[in-house]
Amino acid sequence: MLLELDIRDFAIIDHLQLGLAPGFNVVTGETGAGKSIVVDSVALLLGERADSGAVRAGADRAVITGLFDVGEAGERIAALLDAYGVARGDDEPLIVAREVHAAGRSVARLNGQAVPVRALSELGQVLVDIHGQSDNASLKREGEHLGLLDHYARLGAERALFAARVQDCRALERRLAGLQTDERTRQQRIDSLRYAIEEIEAARLQVGEAEQLKAERTRLANAERLARGAEAAYAALQSGVEAEVEVSGLDLVDRALAEGEDLARIDPGFAETQELIVGAAESLREAAGRLRDYREALEFNPARLEEVEERLALIASLQRKHRVGSLGELLDYVASASQELAEIEDADARIDRLQREREGLLAELGRQAAALSARRRAAAADLARAVESELEELSMAGSRFEVAFEARSDPEGLPLASEDFEPGQRYAFDESGVDRVAFLVSMNAGEPTRPLVKVASGGETARLMLALKGILGRADATPTLIFDEIDAGIGGRVGSVVGRKLWSLAGGHQVICVTHLPQVAAYGDAHFRVSKALAEGRTATLVSRIESVARVEEIEHMLGTETAVARENALQLLEQGDRWKAGARREASVASV
Structure with missing residues (x-):
């Protein structure tokens, strides 16, 4: 979870400190105040390409620092820190820093220690998903789609069993490779061993x-x-x-x-x-x-x-x-x-025996892989229906979602007796099986589906990500989710739906949403207002956490007018959000009993 964000001399921000909360954080403010700059700073902090033009005019460098509670991602983060030789303390927050110099140089640090920028990118893939202009979202990384689908299909136990048998197969293949050296080398080794044994005996x-x-x-x-x-x-x-x-x-x-x-x-x-x-x-x-x-x-x-x-x-x-x-x-x-x-003199017999053993193991793995693939295909159809239903609620009727399957042929691979695969063909495999999957989408009716990883970021894509993450739930272990532009092109009714879904998603993640819709902001657990001010003749960005009257005033301002009616509407939106959240908590409490 992102605990604190400190931004200095970045874009129009002089100095900004933001203490974030668990749950659903909303960030609002007038156009041009710098709301999206906050999101851009997080993207830069987590390895996005640096642009020296982002350094505030007159400053020699921009410095962005984030304080993270790694939570359940602790083991993965510990492995990453060890790989880069970074000292870490038990149960201590992780300090991530990025400097961008006006001269073009960029410096990355973890816990105060200089590291390559790629270390921040790897860290970002574990800690934060950004949905908006940035492509830092885990769902935009095709290599993670299979794991998400397997989690949705609840295939953890089957996949672990398959992986264990694949390891057995690889160990057997290593033994075979050790025996199947070329005949000349084998005979030379036999002669050498015989001479040594005879000489010593x-x-x-x-x-x-x-x-x-x-x-x-x-x-x-x-x-x-x-x-x-x-x-x-x-x-x-x-x-x-x-x-x-x-x-x-x-x-x-x-x-x-x-x-x-x-x-x-x-x-x-x-x-x-x-x-x-x-x-x-x-x-x-x-x-x-x-x-x-x-x-x-x-x-x-x-x-x-x-x-x-x-x-x-x-x-x-x-x-x-x-x-x-x-x-x-x-x-x-x-x-x-x-x-x-x-052993060498008995190699031919052993090779034959191990080859028969391997074929038996490949046949067993083929049956398991076919069963895994069938479960995945059934789950993929269910997932597609669920995503399209969610998209309809998010005012994206006509959008389509599919899961594409692919398997690569390999003469040394697994034989699969399944109607989903060509008879007599063998397929390459690893510890996950033979399947390679990719999420495909079509944002508009009549258009063909295309890989999700190639879809341009924006408001519709952010809502698609919201739909997917809401369905996949705990399959996505990313602690912090950031949504920017998710409400682009939608009205108040759909905005309320988006707000509810974001709040529900915050039950398992920290969610940060930059929004211009009061209907979304009304569901926030913590509300931050970004504003501009003139200081010494220069524009500066300010951010503050608002509550009570200040929050009502911000919602009123977002409604576009500052009248008694607008004030009443703002109060109603906040009360409606509070009532809905209270009801959702009660339902969750009853369901957990």
Whole structure:
């Protein structure tokens, strides 16, 4: 919803601030006061082409700023802001700004951050529809017609189911494409995998082998040093001729044991200490035995060291060749390569199986697409009747509305068993089905229908948009709808109908309408008057929200005379609008129970 609009030095507007309300906002004022300039400023704010001639004479730039509550469009807006790297705060209004310099330069900003102008255009497609001279209306974008028709036909669940199965089909097709490489490439891959597997398997590698070999290499390379150290340690502990020492560690411990026994006989309190000496003696004897065994097991074997070095070099070479960092990764590579080889060698059978699976899935999708299309065509006929009925109420009897369907042939597409499609033909599809739809209109009896997107904007087109939006209701998620010139060429009776329909539409949107008809203005929830004034010899545009007496006076002025009768008529129009709105609210309340 557009909360605030700030316009500076744009056209004849010096500075204008407009605080808008939810519901139905009407903007009125004398011709030339700048009512439509307000609409033009919103269009410029949301990405319309900038014209430096729109800068107010004497100013160096025009600046337009809008404050938006994104509401239910929050997720779509968040994605857009993320795409352009714009910071956003949770539950904070979105600030949109546009500067147009007299020299021709244009600057766009979102939340104070400079962005391409196209970002404002994308934002506008989500937040605001303008019906009038601008072509910013979502209904003028043909790509959105199918979604609107599906919402009208209540096909959300069916379309979601179809989309999910299409995703399954695309995943299957990707698997097929991966298998259906050209034969030469396939054979090269088979040869490469076989060579790698045979080379690695020939090495007979074992898990943990590299670590064991490295430890053995360290022992073999240091065998002489280890032997000398073990011998010296053993000699220090064990007495004997070969020890070449007069007193060994064990001799000293034995002497301590003997002395301790004497002490313990004399002083029983020494027994605990004697136990420690006994334990130390036993530990030293065990250590001496292990040193002897370790010394005897050591051997200096250059041949074995060479074998270990060659084995480690082979492992390192295989790791480098296959671009892995460890023996474990090398063994994992063999396993995955073996699996890939088996899959490639079985590719023909798998391709055949997947192709049959795809054909079955395409047949299923074809049945679903045909059912979707049939539902759409039935809904399109209902929609056309409803729109033409609405147009008749809006003084556009003789206007016609149609929904055109088109499907594109594709030999790899869906087979459709339906009278709406050629037998034996296949059709291109996406997650929405096979249909491409376009809304067609004829504004005058006897004229052929033409695409809505090519119909020139104006009063009749704006009323057509009103009719469509009133029928499609919540199918259109655009938060703010702006109507300009919607009452061009109609009288008071139809004006009341337009006012009611605009007010009803405001139940699900913020509606802003620039109008010259008092019958339309009488149904507004908020009324803004635009006027001109002279300031320092220059014309300036002013806007103010009016209520009570001021509103009666504005309606009276719009009726064309300022008499007691006109005043009474103005009061009656406002009372009539209030009564009708109150009744409509009561009916809606009862219907919701």
